[in-house]
Structures are given as C-alpha cells and as structure tokens.
Amino acid sequence: MKSNPELPPDLPTQIAASIRDAIVSGALIVDERLPSEAELSLQFDVSRATVREALKRLAAQSLIRTQRGATGGAFVNRISFEAAHAQQITTSILLLSMNDVSFETACEARYTLERACAPLSAKRRNSIHIKMMREEIELQGEEGLSDEAFCASDVTFHRALVDGANNPVLSYQLAGAVEAMQPLMNMITFTARSRSAIVTLHRDIADAIEAQDGARASDGLAALEIETQSLARRIFEQRQRPSPKT
Amino acid sequence: MKSNPELPPDLPTQIAASIRDAIVSGALIVDERLPSEAELSLQFDVSRATVREALKRLAAQSLIRTQRGATGGAFVNRISFEAAHAQQITTSILLLSMNDVSFETACEARYTLERACAPLSAKRRNSIHIKMMREEIELQGEEGLSDEAFCASDVTFHRALVDGANNPVLSYQLAGAVEAMQPLMNMITFTARSRSAIVTLHRDIADAIEAQDGARASDGLAALEIETQSLARRIFEQRQRPSPKT
DNA sequence: AAAACTTTAATTGTCTGACAATACTTTTTC
DNA sequence: GAAAAAGTATTGTCAGACAATTAAAGTTTT
Known part of the structure; x- marks a missing residue:
C-alpha cells in the first residue's frame, strides 16, 4: 500500500502556500501589491501559467484580488x-x-x-x-x-x-x-x-x-x-x- | 459614476461557480468524476488553461481533488x-x-x-x-x-x-x-x-x-x-x- | 495655462500548441 | 499464469502570442 499522504503537492499549491504564509505572517500587508505575474514566474522559476493557477487559488479564498491595467496586479485583500x-x-x-x-x-x-x-x-x-x-x-x-x-x-x-x-x-x-x-x-x-x-x-x-x-x-x-x-x-x-x- | 459592482466576473470564476453550483445542488455527487479538462474546455467553449484555473479555484476550497493518469481526472471531494x-x-x-x-x-x-x-x-x-x-x-x-x-x-x-x-x-x-x-x-x-x-x-x-x-x-x-x-x-x-x- | 484628446506602456485575461509525468489497461513474452 | 513491455488517457508544466484594460505621459486644441 502506498497511498502516500505526504507526497509533495504540485507547484501552484506550493507557490500559493508560500504567498499565503507571507500574508498570514504579516510580511505582506493589506492592500499591498504583489509582484506582477511575470516577476513572480521569475522569482519562483516557473511559467506564468503556473503562477496564475496559484493566484487563482488565493483569489478563491479571497486572500487576494486582481486588477487589470497599467497599475494593476494582485493585491492583498482585507478579508471582510x-x-x-x-x-x-x-x-x-x-x-x-x-x-x-x-x-x-x-x-x-x-x-x-x-x-x-x-x-x-x-x-x-x-x-x-x-x-x-x-x-x-x-x-x-x-x-x-x-x-x-x-x-x-x-x-x-x-x-x-x-x-x-x-x-x-x-x-x-x-x-x-x-x-x-x-x-x-x-x-x-x-x-x-x-x-x-x-x-x-x-x-x-x-x-x-x-x-x-x-x-x-x-x-x-x-x-x-x-x-x-x-x-x-x-x-x-x-x-x-x-x-x-x- | 460606473464603479459597477456587478461587473461580470472573469471566465474561470464563472466556470468555477457553475461547477460549484452543480456540487451544492447535488447534481454532482461525492467521488463522482468530472469531465476531463479537454472535455470541459469544449463544453464551456474556452481553452484548457481557463478550465484549469477554474478547477484550481475549486481545489483551493477542497471541493474537488485531482489525480493524474489514465483513470485520473477531477473528483468531487467529500469535505471532511x-x-x-x-x-x-x-x-x-x-x-x-x-x-x-x-x-x-x-x-x-x-x-x-x-x-x-x-x-x-x-x-x-x-x-x-x-x-x-x-x-x-x-x-x-x-x-x-x-x-x-x-x-x-x-x-x-x-x-x-x-x-x-x-x-x-x-x-x-x-x-x-x-x-x-x-x-x-x-x-x-x-x-x-x-x-x-x-x-x-x-x-x-x-x-x-x-x-x-x-x-x-x-x-x-x-x-x-x-x-x-x-x-x-x-x-x-x-x-x-x-x-x-x- | 487649462482642458480635451491621443498615444504609450504595463498588466492581467485568454488562447494555442506542445511535451513531460503519471497511472491504469492491454498486449506480449517467458 | 505471471511478469514485463507497450499503449493510452489524463493532468502538470511550459513557451509564446495576442486581446482587453487601465493609468500615466504626451500632444493638441481652446
């Protein structure tokens, strides 16, 4: 039997967890802007699609919100x-x-x-x-x-x-x-x-x-x-x- | 003024909501397999990447889990x-x-x-x-x-x-x-x-x-x-x- | 000089197509 | 019959492209 419960999660999960920790620990504060998707993909050394999936996970938990446009990006949400x-x-x-x-x-x-x-x-x-x-x-x-x-x-x-x-x-x-x-x-x-x-x-x-x-x-x-x-x-x-x- | 609070959400959000409704309403039951990503992209007429972002949202809320391989796919999770x-x-x-x-x-x-x-x-x-x-x-x-x-x-x-x-x-x-x-x-x-x-x-x-x-x-x-x-x-x-x- | 308009640049949203990794199924081999 | 190999469906990840959106910078008009 090997239904390994401790197998390493996939990349988006890891990245999402990393960002979530930064929010919970207070390293990222409310309304602070995260690096752009392009920058994050460089930082984590993954493709932009992977970063996006991670951000979507966080958005699903209302931890972040995203905005398009020049000054857009992902921002830490104040959970209401x-x-x-x-x-x-x-x-x-x-x-x-x-x-x-x-x-x-x-x-x-x-x-x-x-x-x-x-x-x-x-x-x-x-x-x-x-x-x-x-x-x-x-x-x-x-x-x-x-x-x-x-x-x-x-x-x-x-x-x-x-x-x-x-x-x-x-x-x-x-x-x-x-x-x-x-x-x-x-x-x-x-x-x-x-x-x-x-x-x-x-x-x-x-x-x-x-x-x-x-x-x-x-x-x-x-x-x-x-x-x-x-x-x-x-x-x-x-x-x-x-x-x-x- | 048009800071429209009712602007249509993006595609992955819509798709995720649609699948979530199917789960909540009981149309999809626990451990049931969702269509594959390829099939979903046909059904919703979007790219696979978009479907994936939707699925990631649901996974973040533990509504589904995914499995790789021939008989893999996304399955409705029993929320513990x-x-x-x-x-x-x-x-x-x-x-x-x-x-x-x-x-x-x-x-x-x-x-x-x-x-x-x-x-x-x-x-x-x-x-x-x-x-x-x-x-x-x-x-x-x-x-x-x-x-x-x-x-x-x-x-x-x-x-x-x-x-x-x-x-x-x-x-x-x-x-x-x-x-x-x-x-x-x-x-x-x-x-x-x-x-x-x-x-x-x-x-x-x-x-x-x-x-x-x-x-x-x-x-x-x-x-x-x-x-x-x-x-x-x-x-x-x-x-x-x-x-x-x- | 102020206002209105245009252009530009940055960023997310979406698509296409490809290949890798995985795990089950079938076939082949011994 | 059992083990090994091949086949196949599926998700995971990547690269690159273009569209849509938005703020800021630049340009023109008044």
Missing part, C-alpha cells in the same frame, strides 16, 4: 466579515450534506450556540434589532407564505437576535450554524399549526429580549429547539412509513 | 470536518488580525460559545475527554514551559472540553473561535502567578465536567473569562506606558 460569512456558510452547508449529519445533531448545535448569545443580546440589543424581529414575526404569521419564505424569515429573525449581542466575531461564528440549517429546515413542511407554535415562541423570545431578560430568552430558545426537534421527528417518521391507507 | 476545521481556522485568524478585532471582543465570543458547550459536555463526556483535560492541566503546571506551549496546551484542554459534547457540528463551529484566539493569546506573557490561577480554574472546570455538573462548569468558564480578560487588560495597559522607572 461579509466575505468570511459567505464562505463559511457554503462550507457548512456542504459539510452537513456530505457527511450525513442528522437533523438532530445540527439542530442541537445551532440552538446550543444561539442560546449562548441570548444573554448578551438581551443586554445590548438596540431598537433596530427589536424592530427586525417584530417584522419577521409579523411576516411569519401571514397566510399563503411558502415554506421556503417561512424558513428564510426564520433565519433573518435569528440573525437579528444574534446580531443584537453586538459582537461581530460571535455573529460570524453563528452564521455558519444558523444558515447551514436552512437546507435541512427546507425539507420540512410547516403546517398552519406548527407555524403558529413557532410564531408564538418567537414572540416570547422577542419579548424577553426586549425586556432584557436573557434567561427567559434562553428558555424560549430551548423551547423552540424542543418544538423544532419534535416537529422534524414527526415528519421523518411519517415519511418512513408513508400513506398507511386507512 | 478536519479539512473544514483547518480552513475555518485560517480564515478566522486572518479575519481577526486584519480587522483589528480587540482581544476583548474575541475573548468574549470564545467564552460565550464555550460556555454553551459545557452542559452538553458534562452530560456526555467520556473518560478519554477527562483524561485529556487532566493531562493538559498537569502539563500546564510544569515549570519552564514556554508561553507558546502553555497556550497550545490551553487550546488542547478546551478542545477536549468541547469535544466532550459529542456533537461534531459543535466542535467544528467552536474550532474557529477557540483556535483563532491563539495568536492573540500568544501576545500575552504568563507569569507564574497567572498560570497558577488559570490552572486552578481549569481544575475546577475539569472537576465539574467529571462530576457531570454542567452549571458549575459554566461558572468555571465564566470565571476563566474574567481572569483572562483582566490579565490581558493589565498587560496591554502596562505596555502602553512602559517602564515607569521607579
């Missing part, structure tokens, strides 16, 4: 919370779907983390967060809302809650957990009754956050988790033994 | 928790360092999330987790341990705690928060006294987890956060007005 969010969400979604993570496990992780934010959010939330939560609750109560729109609104509601903690790092970390759940949630059909149960809980949570009662908000989230889990369980059971014709 | 961990940690570290996130903010996020894991970990941890925590505590008490080794051991301790919750999604999400703190923690010099305070708290936490007392473990983590924050504050203050020569 926004871009990091987006990437983390994609990765999280694929991670869950490819590794057969159960709804239960993902749901537990999500609500566990979210409960942790509740006390901070109760303390620091401002009127905008409250307003967003109220608006989404309103929307979720509307008749004729599609299941997908209901889920999307659910995500928005919870993002507002998390953002209320006013800690960008926390918001960033939670984004993956909350949004990666959406594809799983979309598998669920929400009956009028289950929607109303969820909306009621959302209202409780929003009330608690507005009253700056973190403990009550946590409890509300715990109740919501239980509700969601049992809803999912019912639906999955039903699908396993479908249409037991009377 | 391990690979996702590693990527998230890199992103988190850069995010914190490039956006001037304060120690305080990052620390708060980390401990908030970690506290959330404590009850689950207290319930589900097994002897291996306890053993790991005890070993790291032992190590942290040793004389002559470098600050970096102390920090690394700290990370290992906390990872054991989080892993005790036995929820891979939770472990994955926490990895970013815990490990991205390490570069920040490394800026701190740990005196013998501060080390001993931390070790004492670690022991309290480990005891609580072993006793399956989630609430006590949470309290321990809260105390640890306060200790860490005040330690950092003292050090940063001291550095701002250095050497007030007696």
Whole structure:
C-alpha cells in the first residue's frame, strides 16, 4: 500500500502556500501589491501559467484580488466579515450534506450556540434589532407564505437576535450554524399549526429580549429547539412509513 | 459614476461557480468524476488553461481533488470536518488580525460559545475527554514551559472540553473561535502567578465536567473569562506606558 | 495655462500548441 | 499464469502570442 499522504503537492499549491504564509505572517500587508505575474514566474522559476493557477487559488479564498491595467496586479485583500460569512456558510452547508449529519445533531448545535448569545443580546440589543424581529414575526404569521419564505424569515429573525449581542466575531461564528440549517429546515413542511407554535415562541423570545431578560430568552430558545426537534421527528417518521391507507 | 459592482466576473470564476453550483445542488455527487479538462474546455467553449484555473479555484476550497493518469481526472471531494476545521481556522485568524478585532471582543465570543458547550459536555463526556483535560492541566503546571506551549496546551484542554459534547457540528463551529484566539493569546506573557490561577480554574472546570455538573462548569468558564480578560487588560495597559522607572 | 484628446506602456485575461509525468489497461513474452 | 513491455488517457508544466484594460505621459486644441 502506498497511498502516500505526504507526497509533495504540485507547484501552484506550493507557490500559493508560500504567498499565503507571507500574508498570514504579516510580511505582506493589506492592500499591498504583489509582484506582477511575470516577476513572480521569475522569482519562483516557473511559467506564468503556473503562477496564475496559484493566484487563482488565493483569489478563491479571497486572500487576494486582481486588477487589470497599467497599475494593476494582485493585491492583498482585507478579508471582510461579509466575505468570511459567505464562505463559511457554503462550507457548512456542504459539510452537513456530505457527511450525513442528522437533523438532530445540527439542530442541537445551532440552538446550543444561539442560546449562548441570548444573554448578551438581551443586554445590548438596540431598537433596530427589536424592530427586525417584530417584522419577521409579523411576516411569519401571514397566510399563503411558502415554506421556503417561512424558513428564510426564520433565519433573518435569528440573525437579528444574534446580531443584537453586538459582537461581530460571535455573529460570524453563528452564521455558519444558523444558515447551514436552512437546507435541512427546507425539507420540512410547516403546517398552519406548527407555524403558529413557532410564531408564538418567537414572540416570547422577542419579548424577553426586549425586556432584557436573557434567561427567559434562553428558555424560549430551548423551547423552540424542543418544538423544532419534535416537529422534524414527526415528519421523518411519517415519511418512513408513508400513506398507511386507512 | 460606473464603479459597477456587478461587473461580470472573469471566465474561470464563472466556470468555477457553475461547477460549484452543480456540487451544492447535488447534481454532482461525492467521488463522482468530472469531465476531463479537454472535455470541459469544449463544453464551456474556452481553452484548457481557463478550465484549469477554474478547477484550481475549486481545489483551493477542497471541493474537488485531482489525480493524474489514465483513470485520473477531477473528483468531487467529500469535505471532511478536519479539512473544514483547518480552513475555518485560517480564515478566522486572518479575519481577526486584519480587522483589528480587540482581544476583548474575541475573548468574549470564545467564552460565550464555550460556555454553551459545557452542559452538553458534562452530560456526555467520556473518560478519554477527562483524561485529556487532566493531562493538559498537569502539563500546564510544569515549570519552564514556554508561553507558546502553555497556550497550545490551553487550546488542547478546551478542545477536549468541547469535544466532550459529542456533537461534531459543535466542535467544528467552536474550532474557529477557540483556535483563532491563539495568536492573540500568544501576545500575552504568563507569569507564574497567572498560570497558577488559570490552572486552578481549569481544575475546577475539569472537576465539574467529571462530576457531570454542567452549571458549575459554566461558572468555571465564566470565571476563566474574567481572569483572562483582566490579565490581558493589565498587560496591554502596562505596555502602553512602559517602564515607569521607579 | 487649462482642458480635451491621443498615444504609450504595463498588466492581467485568454488562447494555442506542445511535451513531460503519471497511472491504469492491454498486449506480449517467458 | 505471471511478469514485463507497450499503449493510452489524463493532468502538470511550459513557451509564446495576442486581446482587453487601465493609468500615466504626451500632444493638441481652446
């Protein structure tokens, strides 16, 4: 057997790693211009095509951006919370779907983390967060809302809650957990009754956050988790033994 | 004004997005082989070099892997928790360092999330987790341990705690928060006294987890956060007005 | 002198075609 | 039948070319 796990990676990978290290270590700082592709190919003694593949790898991770023209080139990117969010969400979604993570496990992780934010959010939330939560609750109560729109609104509601903690790092970390759940949630059909149960809980949570009662908000989230889990369980059971014709 | 934010991205970006969508949507499943580079260049009507740059982008995100040889080609990758961990940690570290996130903010996020894991970990941890925590505590008490080794051991301790919750999604999400703190923690010099305070708290936490007392473990983590924050504050203050020569 | 236009140069984006390296498959040889 | 050799499909890398883009320098016009 020789599926050598330590075989030397190809040239673009090596070059990309070398440049990435320079960025992580601080040798290259934000907005600094890298040498041109031609110069890099001389430096690393490879062809320009090889350098380009390396740069594309870095661009895929938003570590650099490129610009054409006379003063163009590759520049070190300031990684924004926004871009990091987006990437983390994609990765999280694929991670869950490819590794057969159960709804239960993902749901537990999500609500566990979210409960942790509740006390901070109760303390620091401002009127905008409250307003967003109220608006989404309103929307979720509307008749004729599609299941997908209901889920999307659910995500928005919870993002507002998390953002209320006013800690960008926390918001960033939670984004993956909350949004990666959406594809799983979309598998669920929400009956009028289950929607109303969820909306009621959302209202409780929003009330608690507005009253700056973190403990009550946590409890509300715990109740919501239980509700969601049992809803999912019912639906999955039903699908396993479908249409037991009377 | 036309700093068009919606300008069409370049060809490799488009092609990469197209293939990524196929993966995310499930049209391409894990371990499935993509068409060869030559076939792709026909399909997308671009040169092979362009296709290659697109594939490199996807490889950078571990969405595909490539293999040479007759039966080689590009294959859809199963994203492992391990690979996702590693990527998230890199992103988190850069995010914190490039956006001037304060120690305080990052620390708060980390401990908030970690506290959330404590009850689950207290319930589900097994002897291996306890053993790991005890070993790291032992190590942290040793004389002559470098600050970096102390920090690394700290990370290992906390990872054991989080892993005790036995929820891979939770472990994955926490990895970013815990490990991205390490570069920040490394800026701190740990005196013998501060080390001993931390070790004492670690022991309290480990005891609580072993006793399956989630609430006590949470309290321990809260105390640890306060200790860490005040330690950092003292050090940063001291550095701002250095050497007030007696 | 200022403004508008043109030219120039640097740089990335894309293409073509070639050859090397690799690894599986088939054929040949013993 | 097993081992060795040849064949073949595929990615990895290279060289060179031209197109597209953009800022700066130069030129003309007002």
